[in-house]
Amino acid sequence: MSDRRRRIVEATLAVIGRGGVDAVTHRAVAAEAGVPLAATTYYFGSKAELVQEALELVIARSTQVVDERTAVDGEIGCNELVDRLAAFAEAQLDDREAPLIAQYELMLEAGRRGHLRPLAERWSEAYMGGLIELVRASPLPDPERSGELLSALIEGALLDQLSLPRDDFADGALRPMLELAVGGLSAAATPSR
Numbered sequence: 001m002s003d004r005r006r007r008i009v010e011a012t013l014a015v016i017g018r019g020g021v022d023a024v025t026h027r028a029v030a031a032e033a034g035v036p037l038a039a040t041t042y043y044f045g046s047k048a049e050l051v052q053e054a055l056e057l058v059i060a061r062s063t064q065v066v067d068e069r070t071a072v073d074g075e076i077g078c079n080e081l082v083d084r085l086a087a088f089a090e091a092q093l094d095d096r097e098a099p100l101i102a103q104y105e106l107m108l109e110a111g112r113r114g115h116l117r118p119l120a121e122r123w124s125e126a127y128m129g130g131l132i133e134l135v136r137a138s139p140l141p142d143p144e145r146s147g148e149l150l151s152a153l154i155e156g157a158l159l160d161q162l163s164l165p166r167d168d169f170a171d172g173a174l175r176p177m178l179e180l181a182v183g184g185l186s187a188a189a190t191p192s193r
Contacts, residue, residue, distance in 0.1 A: 005043045007033045012054040017102040021109045055106040059123040061098035070130030072137040078186050081138040082178045089154050141189035
């Protein structure tokens with residue numbers, strides 16, 4: 001990808017992060033990228049193409065974060081699982097290369113636009129695949145269902161944090177919820193006497 005094309009796609013992500021997909025226009029993206037308007041129309045014939053390329057970029061970047069944060073070698077305990085899940089959520093919030101708010105905007109757009117759905121499904125498979133592998137290394141039962149539950153908890157907490165930011169998000173909000181969920185799932189795996 002040429003430097004100018006990449007700058008345009010990066011600018012599209014920035015515009016989406018600030019104003020949603022509806023804010024994407026060739027003019028807004030050109031201004032954000034610091035390129036002539038003709039450059040955006042040269043590389044992208046439509047707004048839909050800009051949005052699709054931005055979604056592809058954010059998926060590639062987000063998948064890299066998933067791979068890095070969920071890679072595990074051997075077994076882990078419940079405390080380490082909570083630590084890893086909290087760090088994973090924080091990494092998503094702090095990722096300037098793939099802004100979380102832009103990711104959510106693009107995923108919502110994929111729900112409205114059928115041609116974007118395969119990209120969203122690819123991201124979801126990578127995300128859930130990594131999360132399930134992490135859970136599989138822990139003592140929790142049924143890694144697929146436990147992973148889905150933990151994903152829903154994390155995604156809900158991240159969405160809350162984006163809409164109503166808290167200074168103590170990781171330790172004050174997310175970690176206690178993760179400890180409760182992981183503890184409950186772990187207890188469900190332990191046979192009662």
